[in-house]
Amino acid sequence: MPLRLYNTMSAKVEEFRPLQDNEVRMYSCGPTVYDYGHIGNFRTFVAVDILRRFLRQSGYEVRHVENITDVDDKIIRNSAREGVSVKQYTAKYEKAFLEDSATLNIEQPVLVRATDHIQEMANFIAELEKKGFAYRAEDGSYYFRIAKFPAYGKLSKKDFAGMEDGARVDVDEYEKDNARDFALWKAPKPGEASWDSPIGRGRPGWHIECSVMSMLELGESFDLHAGGEDLIFPHHENEIAQSEALTGKPFAHFWFHARFLLVEGEKMSKSAGNFFTIRDLVLKGHKPSSIRLLLASVPYRNQLNFTFDGLKQAASNVDKLRNFQLRLTTSQFSPGSSPEMQQLANESAARMKAALEDDLNTAQAQAAIFEMVRKANVAIDAGQIKHDDARSLLDALEKFDEIFAVLKDDDTLKMQSILQWAKEQGRESDISADLKEIVGAQTISDDEVQKKIGEIEAARAARDFKRSDAIRAELNAAGIMVEITKDGVRWRRK
RNA sequence: GGCGCGGUACCCAAGUGGUAAGGGAGAGGUCUGCAAAACCUUUAUACGUCGGUUCGAUUCCGACCCGCGCCUCCA
Numbered sequence: 001m002p003l004r005l006y007n008t009m010s011a012k013v014e015e016f017r018p019l020q021d022n023e024v025r026m027y028s029c030g031p032t033v034y035d036y037g038h039i040g041n042f043r044t045f046v047a048v049d050i051l052r053r054f055l056r057q058s059g060y061e062v063r064h065v066e067n068i069t070d071v072d073d074k075i076i077r078n079s080a081r082e083g084v085s086v087k088q089y090t091a092k093y094e095k096a097f098l099e100d101s102a103t104l105n106i107e108q109p110v111l112v113r114a115t116d117h118i119q120e121m122a123n124f125i126a127e128l129e130k131k132g133f134a135y136r137a138e139d140g141s142y143y144f145r146i147a148k149f150p151a152y153g154k155l156s157k158k159d160f161a162g163m164e165d166g167a168r169v170d171v172d173e174y175e176k177d178n179a180r181d182f183a184l185w186k187a188p189k190p191g192e193a194s195w196d197s198p199i200g201r202g203r204p205g206w207h208i209e210c211s212v213m214s215m216l217e218l219g220e221s222f223d224l225h226a227g228g229e230d231l232i233f234p235h236h237e238n239e240i241a242q243s244e245a246l247t248g249k250p251f252a253h254f255w256f257h258a259r260f261l262l263v264e265g266e267k268m269s270k271s272a273g274n275f276f277t278i279r280d281l282v283l284k285g286h287k288p289s290s291i292r293l294l295l296a297s298v299p300y301r302n303q304l305n306f307t308f309d310g311l312k313q314a315a316s317n318v319d320k321l322r323n324f325q326l327r328l329t330t331s332q333f334s335p336g337s338s339p340e341m342q343q344l345a346n347e348s349a350a351r352m353k354a355a356l357e358d359d360l361n362t363a364q365a366q367a368a369i370f371e372m373v374r375k376a377n378v379a380i381d382a383g384q385i386k387h388d389d390a391r392s393l394l395d396a397l398e399k400f401d402e403i404f405a406v407l408k409d410d411d412t413l414k415m416q417s418i419l420q421w422a423k424e425q426g427r428e429s430d431i432s433a434d435l436k437e438i439v440g441a442q443t444i445s446d447d448e449v450q451k452k453i454g455e456i457e458a459a460r461a462a463r464d465f466k467r468s469d470a471i472r473a474e475l476n477a478a479g480i481m482v483e484i485t486k487d488g489v490r491w492r493r494k
Numbered sequence: 495g496g497c498g499c500g501g502u503a504c505c506c507a508a509g510u511g512g513u514a515a516g517g518g519a520g521a522g523g524u525c526u527g528c529a530a531a532a533c534c535u536u537u538a539u540a541c542g543u544c545g546g547u548u549c550g551a552u553u554c555c556g557a558c559c560c561g562c563g564c565c566u567c568c569a
Contacts, residue, residue: 011498029569030569031569032567032568032569037569038569040568040569041568041569042569043569044569045569047569072567073567074567156497156564156565157497157498158496158497158564158565159496159497179566180566182566182567183566183567205567206566206567207567227569228568228569229499229563229564229569230563230564230568230569231567231568231569232564233564233565233566234565234566234567235566235567238566238567257569258569259499259562259563259569260562260563260568260569261569262561262562265561266561266562267561267562267563294506297506297507297517298506298507298508299507299508301499302499302500302507302508303499303500303561303562303563304506304507305506305507307505307506309505309506309518309519310505310506310507310518312518312519313505313506313517313518313519314506314517314518316517316518316519317517317518319531320517320531323530323531323532324531324532326531327531327532355508361508361509363507363508363509363515363516363517364508364509364515364516366507366508366516366517367507367508367515367516367517368515368516369516370515370516370517371515371516374516374532374533377531377532377533378532378533378534380532381525381532381533382533460527463527465527465528468527468528469527469528469529472528472529476529481529481530481531482529482530483529483530483531484526484527484528484529484530484531485530485531485532486526490531
């Protein structure tokens with residue numbers, strides 16, 4: 001079965017087929033680097049990450065390009081306020097974005113920056129003007145002439161036919177022919193960052209960068225374009241207008257949009273006090289893996305209610321999966337395999353694949369893996385799992401993790417660096433006791449823990465439970481959970 | 495106002511024209527020196543409300559209530 005994806009353009013779920021052979025060329029709208037990214041931003045980025053990971057798992061070569069918007073009104077305003085250059089200002093937040101993405105195990109796409117492509121944008125606009133799709137205003141700004149592009153509105157399903165020219169023209173925009181015409185190029189204002197170009201001095205409008213950079217990297221027509229649902233209009237609509245006006249060819253074939261999330265049942269906003277960056281959550285003691293799983297577990301087109309209770313639930317889910325993995329890798333199994341367990345592993349992997357092929361139904365994919373975990377645990381308890389079965393089940397689990405990416409326990413390491421960052425930022429008061437406790441575990445090395453485990457085993461062999469428990473308590477205080485099983489003593493970081 | 499999405503148990507959350515996945519939490523239990531992990535049992539007489547279509551609807555249609563999104567730069 002091929003992947004079926006919802007295409008905003010057709011407003012239907014369609015079979016996804018790349019334009020060229022086995023290669024998927026996709027472009028996603030990345031961040032405007034004017035502040036730290038919040039969980040809403042990262043819901044979209046995680047959704048795109050899951051898409052690209054699943055495409056790859058499905059056997060496609062994925063060429064994924066993402067833009068970083070490093071010049072816009074907010075950036076110009078904020079950098080001026082701080083008295084630093086646009087470049088200095090954006091560098092800080094771009095770095096933060098990359099770190100946060102890595103924190104959430106988001107694979108890095110090919111990144112392209114707006115300010116690296118100013119000349120190409122100017123050329124693009126000059127071409128549009130030649131073809132009559134763009135015009136220059138008196139102040140040197142350029143606008144796109146929507147009246148020349150009848151298909152305008154096809155993505156957002158808006159009908160502009162009845163729009164009266166200049167009906168409600170903003171006083172600041174008196175130079176436009178039509179109020180709906182959007183800026184391609186903005187004439188410089190005193191004190192604002194601007195660039196020299198063949199079409200004069202100024203800076204690019206917001207939409208032009210994506211048209212230019214996507215075509216530069218992926219060609220005039222490519223497979224898929226992604227972003228948050230808010231970008232459908234005007235951003236993506238405008239990209240289509242510019243791009244297709246220039247080339248006369250279809251721009252992106254699939255339009256993928258992730259839905260906004262709610263926080264504690266309400267729209268996230270700074271004024272509501274429910275606005276969180278990734279770093280805010282980590283400082284409160286939440287693990288990156290919990291955050292990622294929560295963001296990933298609700299299908300991307302559904303409204304996700306992000307709650308602290310949900311975060312705890314996600315943490316339990318991650319633990320369950322990691323415990324299962326630990327159990328399979330540390331227990332002793334007799335050689336051979338059993339048909340029942342082979343079938344369980346195969347069926348679970350197949351169910352997971354089918355769920356993801358169904359417009360990336362991550363909730364069902366998760367259900368499939370949890371069902372496998374429960375059934376396999378039952379079999380382990382009953383001693384019905386053989387060596388090769390364990391291998392097959394682990395393979396299925398790894399297939400799951402190729403998409404969800406939550407098994408590897410490097411949470412404490414990531415949290416430690418965010419704690420360090422908070423100290424540098426003078427945000428000590430935001431560092432929770434929970435975070436300190438979790439990060440504390442990292443100060444004990446695996447070797448040291450292993451040594452202590454040896455001591456516990458020795459004490460237990462001598463049935464000296466008092467001594468054994470004392471060492472366990474000591475490790476526990478350092479964030480190490482010791483577990484006694486019939487196959488020996490094992491441990492994990494809390 | 496226009497266009498669109500959703501309302502499922504204590505919580506999160508799938509899903510289907512034929513009577514409700516999965517996870518968390520709670521309660522009880524099995525196992526265990528203890529703990530943890532794991533497992534078992536249990537928690538929706540009907541899936542926002544009211545009508546309609548149908549042999550039958552949570553699933554289709556209509557109305558209403560509530561939440562959310564877009565309608566020029568917010569992922």
